[in-house]
Amino acid sequence: MSELLDHLLTRRSVQAAFLEAPAPSEAEVEVMLTAAARVPDHKKLAPWRFLRFDAAGAKRLGDVVAERWLEIEPRSKDERVEVERARFTRAPLVIAVVSSPNLAAPVPVWEQVLSAGAVCMNLVHAAHGSGFAAQWLTEWYAFDAPFLKVLGLGPDEQIAGFIHIGTAAATPADRDRPNLSDIVSYWQE
Ligand SMILES: Cc1cc2nc3c(=O)[nH]c(=O)nc-3n(C[C@H](O)[C@H](O)[C@H](O)COP(=O)(O)O)c2cc1C
Structure with a gap:
């Protein structure tokens, strides 16, 4: 069996709480982003982009998430607010993949969004292939309009x-996967 297939058959995400330093170097990140951007992309629209955060930016965004959380849940316990504040600093590196569809292009937006999903998965694989671990998260703030405004997303972006x-601090146990018999069928007229 090829290494690639073996990886695909055994891969697991490592939860953000179990990602620790060291982070990848800038050279490693550049390779990862190059691999991540090498996805099927109908009509070469590149309908996605990466948003990076330096240490100060990650800290500031955590404060914004915590502030938003308190606006939504004013009676939230302090510990929970601190969980929110750590959203962008708990793992050594967080990279946002932004779906940035071109609405004027003759390619359905759905396809452009799927391509952004492929970028995310490629980035997870590329992190793994570089000796790191990763987790693809959205969490509530990915759908919070005021927060997205702070991030600088455009009206059609998500x-x-x-x-x-980061570096895996724990090896996750395996996770149940769907039985093929439940998800595969033959089309019949
Ligand atoms: C678009 C998308 C968003 C996700 N957002 C979250 C999330 O907010 N919180 C979470 O615990 N898992 C989230 N997950 C699930 C994790 O990425 C991952 O699937 C899960 O930890 C199991 O990992 P594995 O099957 O890759 O080992 C999301 C997955 C996808 C595809």
Whole structure:
């Protein structure tokens, strides 16, 4: 069996809480992003982009998430607010994949959004292939309009994923997968 197939048959995400330093180097991140951008993309629209955060930006965004959380849940416990504040700093590296469809292009938006999903999965694989672990998260703030405004997303853009990357501090147990018999069928007229 090829290494690639073996990886696809055994891969697991590592939860953000179990991602620790060291983070990938900038050179490694560049390779990962290059691999992530190499996805099927109908009519070469590149309907996605990456948003990166430096240390100060990640800290600031955590504060914004915490502030938004308190606006939504004013009676929230302090510990929960601190969980929210750590959203962009718990893993050593977070990269946002932004779905940025071209509405004027002759390619359905659905296809362009799927391509952004492929970017996310490629980035997870590329992190793994570089010796790191990753988790593809969205969480509530990926759908919070005021937060997306702070992130600078345009009106037609969405967060495809916040890809959390770091060194695995734990090996996750396996996870049940769907039985093929439940998800595969032959078409019949
Ligand atoms: C678009 C998308 C968003 C996700 N968002 C979350 C999330 O917000 N929180 C979460 O616990 N898991 C989320 N997940 C699930 C994890 O990425 C991952 O599937 C899960 O941890 C199991 O990992 P594995 O099957 O890759 O091992 C999301 C998955 C996808 C595809």
